[in-house]
Amino acid sequence: MDLALDLTDRAERSVSLYHALREALADGRLKAGDRLPASRALARDLGISRNTVATVYERLVAEGFLESRVGAGTYVVETTRQRRDQTPGSLKPRPSWRWAPRSTSAEAAVPAYDLRVGIPDAELFPFETWRRVLAAESRLRGHNPGSYSSPAGLPRLRAALAHSVAYHRGVGADPEQIVVTNGTQQALDLIARVLLEPGDIVAVEDPGYPSARDLFASHGARVVPVPVDEDGLVVEQLPEQTRLVYTTPSHQFPLGVRLSLARRRALLAFAETHGAGIVEDDYDSEFRFTGRPLEPLHALDDQGRVIYVGTFSKSLLPSLRTGYLVAPGSLVDSLLAAKQLIDGFGPVQPQAALARFLEEGLLARHVQKASKTYAERRSLLLESLATWPVEVLPSAAGLHLSAYAELPADLADRAAAEGLALDTIAAHRLLPGRDGLFLGYGAVRTDSLLRGLELLADLAGWS
Secondary structure, three states, X not given: OOOOOOOOOHHHHHHHHHHHHHHHHHOOOOOOOOEOOOHHHHHHHHOOOHHHHHHHHHHHHHOOOEEEEOOOEEEEOOOOOOOOOOOOOOOOOOOOOOOOOXXXXXXXXXXXXXXXXXXXXXXXXXXXXXHHHHHHOOOOOOOOOOOXXXXXXXXXXXXXXXXXXXXXXXXXXXXXXXXXXXXXXXXHHHHHHHHOOOOOEEEEEEOOOHHHHHHHHHOOOEEEEEEXXXXXXXXXXXXXXXXXXXXXXXXXXOOOOOOOHHHHHHHHHHHHHHOOEEEEEEOOOOOEOOOOOOOOHHHHOOOOOEEEEEEOOOOOOHHHOOEXXXXXXXXXXXXXXXXXXXXXXXXXXXXXXXXXXXXXXXXHHHHHHHHHHHHHHHHHHHHHHOOOOOEEOOOOEOOEEEEEOOOOOOHHHHHXXXXXXXXXXXXXXXXXXXXXXXXXXXXXXHHHHHHHHHHHHHHHOOO
């Protein structure tokens, strides 16, 4: 325990120690239930007599701050009252900073009926298999655990990712083009650091992903919303000065439509003509239920304009915090330098376990098994949507469905009060447009989905 004492006056040492301990109690460095060092040990550390320490302990015991337990030591009592730091601080964010932390699903109470998007079912995750793989890879064969790792990620994982995205997504990449990241958000941050100057235009889908918009804006970019229709991003409305386009072509977030082949080609032509980059965020298309997937933008790109971004937050768990990007060779060194500046490198043991998950086909097996459960929930959701006055948007993949609808203004608040969590399309728009719902079926249990949908219909006046 670190205590700042003035020991120049021997007669005042007990007073100095007393005030130092009281300050530690008040500001929370010593909390209720904490065991204090033995008087002999603390005296030795501070270079004062044991009697001085014992005297101060006895005083604090008498005042009710500490208690002495025979044979166990001296403890902070449960009734110790601690003050909060009353100093707000004079440092302020830069004037252009306008963001505040958002609440997360981990911080909120678990709703009875969770229809929010972007949350997989943790009960489907193969925890026992993951623990076995993680334990087997704890010694990191081929890597010295006492050394710093590559900012690009564990070579085994990059090789496994290169094979996986080629086989399952049609994304051809060398392992050297892959950078392992702490989720999609860090991938976007790396791209923004390397590509954007303050004032550069970033075109984003509208409605679209708020966290991506905010991230680009936080780097000083000018974020311009571009409409989305039934064929995806309306390419002809992209500003000519666009430096970067952010798009979710396989399963547009939040509408769920996919970018048509004609639009994909038009977007690539735009990028080449105007010198723009494209971020292809393929966040949840592992789960496919109808039709054949279109070729990803990355596979159609022959000019090195597309940066493909993937994540394991939907296919496995968000708490793994693992994503990746596939970059053109011209950007790899710069992205690696940015990654090294931000956090050096990622956690190596989980990367090794994930590499084995991919190598042994365990991820593909999990996705296949989970898809059966998600397909059942999706069918139940479609059955309900068919009876409501809504316009269901086509969607072949992912973990949510969207529908345009006329909604009561306070629907989300009333639903939350009833334990029903949901998202609206309007909450993800910057431009005027139709409202509606996008309903996730990842987090809600199958046996409670219908009850949640019945409650939603009652609240919306559709029953």
